[in-house]
Amino acid sequence: MTDPSPVAPPRPAPEADAPDLGALTEQVAEASRFVGPLLDAVGRVVVGQAQMVERLVIGLLTGGHVLLEGVPGLAKTLTVSTLAQAIDARFQRVQFTPDLLPADLVGTLVYNQAESSFRVQKGPIFANVVLADEVNRAPAKVQSALLEAMQERQVTIGETTYPLPRPFLVLATQNPVEQEGTYPLPEAQVDRFMLKTVVGYPTRDEELEIMRRMSRGAPLEPAAPVVTPDQILDARRVVGGVYVDARVEEYVVDLVLATREPARYGLPDVEGLVAYGASPRASIALALAARAHAFLAGRAYVTPDDVRALALDVLRHRVAVTYEAEAEEVASDAVVRRVLDAVDVP
Template sequence: MRALKERVQKESAWVQPLLDEVGKVLVGQREMIERLLIGLLTGGHVLLEGVPGLAKTLAVSTLAKAVHADFQRIQFTPDLLPADLVGTLVYHQGDGSFRVKKGPVFANFVLADEINRAPAKVQSALLEAMQERQVTIGESTYPLPRPFLVLATQNPIDQEGTYPLPEAQVDRFMLKTVVGYPSREDELTILRRMARTAEAHETRAIVQPEAIVSARAIVDALWVDPSVEEYIVDLVLATREPARYGAKDLDGLVAHGASPRATIALALAARATAFLDGRPYVTPDDVRTIAPDVLRHRIGVTYEAEAEEVASGAIVQRVMEVVQVP
């Protein structure tokens, strides 16, 4: 364990400098940045939801600059076509051949801005890229660069021109983080830093992609006690059968619980949380810290829950209250 702790400290040496560099541009929103780092450390896609103007796009673009890797931003609009995302075949009149022109999805970090404004065919093309790490152009399949990560932003569903994402695609996001308004102190700092015509701070590259890949191996090696593993499984099972775990008040409110993919995601995200904290082992607090972001978008609520204005996030909080902590 001592040797593993030394490896964690060595491999995580870039974390604080990265946070400091991002903090020169982004005020507050520490939780959002940590969730993005968890995505980097686990290879899991991250969905950020919040009203416009909360620095979601700024956070992703700044983090991409701090990590020296290929970055593409794709603005999702109702008229976007799958070819605009993955690429297409271009006819060359000179020799009568078709050649592949790859789209912007061929990058290490893809910012899918306002992802819930695009039509279903575009979402289907992105789903293949997210799940299989490959895209199909014509009759051929092309692998995407490694590492490959989709960092998406989304406006609340009730805003004009937005559409719910397919459940299969939402499930492919390891985390869904709800971004809130900054505190009064942070808002005052934002005013003093950003309310000027001068250009903002130019973000420096702090870490190379190779360091992140190396850190992923350490994340996989972190110790998870069997009791913590059982706790993770119980949390997920409680979203499917809440009454069995003592939450009878949730009867009739859950249409479907989290899938086994949620169990895998919760374990990985808990490991990454421990890594960011510099520890070689996972605690129940690591699981509880990240559980809402892993589970909230994987729970379907019934019409009764909608009528009573019970959201999936409230169901997750109730589940965390009834499941015994080891």
């Protein structure tokens, strides 16, 4: 009889040589000079919400789209628009509504009667930073049009495909799906978001400061541009070179595998709670997000703490729970936290 006990996952061979961390640290320090001024520019407009701002900057540094979820009134739209103002790049805001059409987003062909020909009228998706405000209020056809732009960095108008500008980033906000008048996002589209950040309420002191600022009736001063698209693209190349030790890579993969095969990692009670786990796209996103987190800390190498700091945001929208879990009021966040507690940290 075969042994039914769990089998440990295979371990790849460690890397032979680590890079020159001294030289890499100098590159990180040089490429991250704009981060401080960028955070300051946003902080002069937005009170608190440091975690949300950090996640948005990680999206900038990796090219990963970010989904912000929270009830109305938590400064999601203000934060995204302020961050876009601090970047010397083209910004477009699209208010997603039930009557929005795909052409309203990507553009359409317009007939020129004088010349008897069609010309392309490009939509707001042709921008460096696109704010998809209340993204879960638009119907499926619009979500499908947005999906091609998010994944392929291109859109098709008529019979022609047009590349989107670089950098290109979708920062979307949504109210929780329990709110009236919203549509659950398709699973394929949700998976294209690198991070899903749940935005919470401010602290008492933060709310007091918000009230004082906003109740004066004076308009908010827009954030001044402090970084260029070229600086962001240069920083992305440095982020991609941040060193990840083989043991940390294994840890990333183990976390993702544990969402698919909980019993294999000592979580038999989670087995019946997960309908399907995170895809390999989650492993890629978690490693890249951890690199960006280390970059923001001024380090040229990734630690397990970088991975753990981003694991919930990377995995929560990629783990689908069963009806049994919903009946027991166990959300995907709880499943991911159990995985984090169970998988050994290197």
